Amino acid sequence: MGIMRRVNRGIHDYYLQIRKFNRNIRLLLISSILGGLAQGIFSVDFNLYILSLGIEPDSLGRILSAGPFAHALASIPIGFIGELLGHRVAFTAIYGIAGIAHLVQVATPNTTVIAVAAFVSGLALSGNFVVRLPFLAANVSGSERTHVFSLDTLIFGLTMALGSLLGGFLPNAMRWLTDDLTLQYRYTLYVCGALLLLAVVPILFITPPPTHPRKGKISLHPYLWGIDGFTVRSAAVELFIGVTLGLVYPFMNLYFIYHLGVGREYYGTVAALLFIPTTIAALLGPALASRFGTARTVVASRYMIPITTLLMALTTVPWLGAGGFWAYRGLFSMSQSLWFAFVMKKAAERAKSAVSAWLEITFWLGQALAALVTGSLLADSNYVLPFYLSTAAALITGILTQVFIGSRSRWGGEDEQETPTEIEHTETL
Numbered sequence: 001m002g003i004m005r006r007v008n009r010g011i012h013d014y015y016l017q018i019r020k021f022n023r024n025i026r027l028l029l030i031s032s033i034l035g036g037l038a039q040g041i042f043s044v045d046f047n048l049y050i051l052s053l054g055i056e057p058d059s060l061g062r063i064l065s066a067g068p069f070a071h072a073l074a075s076i077p078i079g080f081i082g083e084l085l086g087h088r089v090a091f092t093a094i095y096g097i098a099g100i101a102h103l104v105q106v107a108t109p110n111t112t113v114i115a116v117a118a119f120v121s122g123l124a125l126s127g128n129f130v131v132r133l134p135f136l137a138a139n140v141s142g143s144e145r146t147h148v149f150s151l152d153t154l155i156f157g158l159t160m161a162l163g164s165l166l167g168g169f170l171p172n173a174m175r176w177l178t179d180d181l182t183l184q185y186r187y188t189l190y191v192c193g194a195l196l197l198l199a200v201v202p203i204l205f206i207t208p209p210p211t212h213p214r215k216g217k218i219s220l221h222p223y224l225w226g227i228d229g230f231t232v233r234s235a236a237v238e239l240f241i242g243v244t245l246g247l248v249y250p251f252m253n254l255y256f257i258y259h260l261g262v263g264r265e266y267y268g269t270v271a272a273l274l275f276i277p278t279t280i281a282a283l284l285g286p287a288l289a290s291r292f293g294t295a296r297t298v299v300a301s302r303y304m305i306p307i308t309t310l311l312m313a314l315t316t317v318p319w320l321g322a323g324g325f326w327a328y329r330g331l332f333s334m335s336q337s338l339w340f341a342f343v344m345k346k347a348a349e350r351a352k353s354a355v356s357a358w359l360e361i362t363f364w365l366g367q368a369l370a371a372l373v374t375g376s377l378l379a380d381s382n383y384v385l386p387f388y389l390s391t392a393a394a395l396i397t398g399i400l401t402q403v404f405i406g407s408r409s410r411w412g413g414e415d416e417q418e419t420p421t422e423i424e425h426t427e428t429l
Contacts, residue, residue: 024087024139024206025148028132029155031095031199035128036156038195040163041188042102044268045171047253049185053109057254061375064250066115068242068371070122071364076357082131090131091203097124099196106189126360133356137344149344153337154282157329161275168268233404234343235358240397242366245332247374247390248309250367252325259383260318270322277330285334294342295405301335302401306394313387342405 050060082090101121105114132152140148167188174184248255256267288297308328315321343355370393374386 021148022139025136027202027206028091028135029152030202031091032152032156033159034195034199035095036159037163037166038102038192038199040160040165040271041167041170041195042163042192043160043250044164044167044253044264044271045185045188046106047251048257048264049106049182049189050114051254052182052185055111057378058375059111061371061373061378063111063115063118064375065368065371066118067122067125068246068364068368070119071126072361072368074123074126076354076361082127082134086208087131087135088203088206088208090127091135091206092200094124094127094131095196095199095203097121099193099198099200101193102196103190103193106186106193122364126364133340133344149341150282150285150337153333153340154279157278157282157333158275161272161278164268164271164274166268168265168272171264231355231358234355235362237397237400237404238359239362239366240393240400241336242363243370244305244309244366244390244393244397246367246370247386247393248312250371251374251378251386254378255312255383255387256318256321258381260316260321262318266318270325273322274326274329277326278333281330281334282337285338288334289338294338298335298339298342299398299402299405301331301338302394302398305331305335306391306398309387309391309394313384313391 047060047064050063051057055063098121101117101124105117105121108114133149136148136152170188170191171181171184174187177187178184252271253264253267256262256270257264262270285297292300305328308324308331311324312321312328315324340359343359370389373389377383377385
């Protein structure tokens with residue numbers, strides 16, 4: 001009953017806060033819905049499409065690492081360009097280029113072309129995070145910030161879940177076009193590119209925010225030699241978050257289908273039902289953060305993630321694997337949305353773009369390196385070791401989070417009203 005009361009209270013709070021969101025936020029959320037659907041379908045079918053072409057798992061690992069490496073390389077330039085050109089131009093380029101790259105990525109069996117297209121897609125989508133955080137922060141008041149970050153994560157998770165369900169069954173609908181399984185996957189993945197291109201339309205109606213005008217000359221100083229200790233600590237934590245995720249999440253469909261022995265439709269349904277734990281987590285997150293402090297809530301949720309990856313490593317039962325996957329995704333969703341809100345609140349106003357860029361760099365660098373490792377392991381049909389490695393990385397993430405933020409009492413509870421400028425001047429490595 002206590003949990004249900006918190007969920008109901010969370011729903012009511014979200015309703016009140018959503019009514020306050022401005023037009024820009026709502027337009028971006030529409031694009032997020034289309035992008036989430038595209039990525040949900042892609043997450044179910046792309047790996048299976050690549051293997052159906054006869055490409056080996058280690059090559060798949062290299063292809064899957066191309067996008068993350070592009071994310072890591074482009075994060076600072078994209079953040080800089082986003083500040084220079086404005087949010088509307090940046091988001092238009094992000095979704096437009098990513099849509100074209102997705103279409104190219106599945107239009108040929110040539111692994112080089114696929115990898116290059118994946119890299120280009122990664123270059124574009126790297127801006128989705130770097131530009132999104134400052135954009136959301138600029139279009140909401142302080143009281144709405146936690147809710148808008150959580151809602152953004154929630155909507156993306158829900159639409160990815162729906163896309164995953166479509167990804168499980170949509171290839172079957174392509175049978176009226178062809179009996180070739182590879183072509184069924186290819187036509188399904190064309191839908192992903194089309195959805196990303198469609199996501200450009202709402203972006204065209206975004207207007208510059210009436211507040212938070214850009215002041216002064218844009219400089220690379222805060223991105224590089226002017227980086228502060230807070231940014232370094234946050235980026236170090238994010239590196240291990242990327243490793244934790246990258247070792248298992250991009251390969252989850254292969255784990256279920258080839259290790260647990262389920263069908264594509266079963267996995268698509270399991271992935272679609274992720275909306276339940278992600279919704280509950282997103283609704284409970286702000287309430288728990290309000291009660292215990294954002295930093296403490298993030299630390300606690302991150303210490304619980306290794307339990308879920310260990311469960312998936314040990315089980316051979318599909319429903320236990322599904323339960324572990326749901327818990328893993330819910331905890332990750334809650335901890336990340338609160339983590340982003342926490343970091344954006346504590347970062348100095350003029351350094352928000354730089355902080356989000358370095359979070360993006362280290363997160364995707366961790367994912368890229370982890371994908372190479374798991375690809376090599378899958379080439380030897382080792383589906384379990386990546387989950388043990390992910391468990392270790394998750395434990396390190398929890399420890400680093402506690403050391404860097406969780407053990408500092410003034411960063412949680414009643415003292416969370418401390419201003420970003422105070423953090424900037426008092427925190428050092």
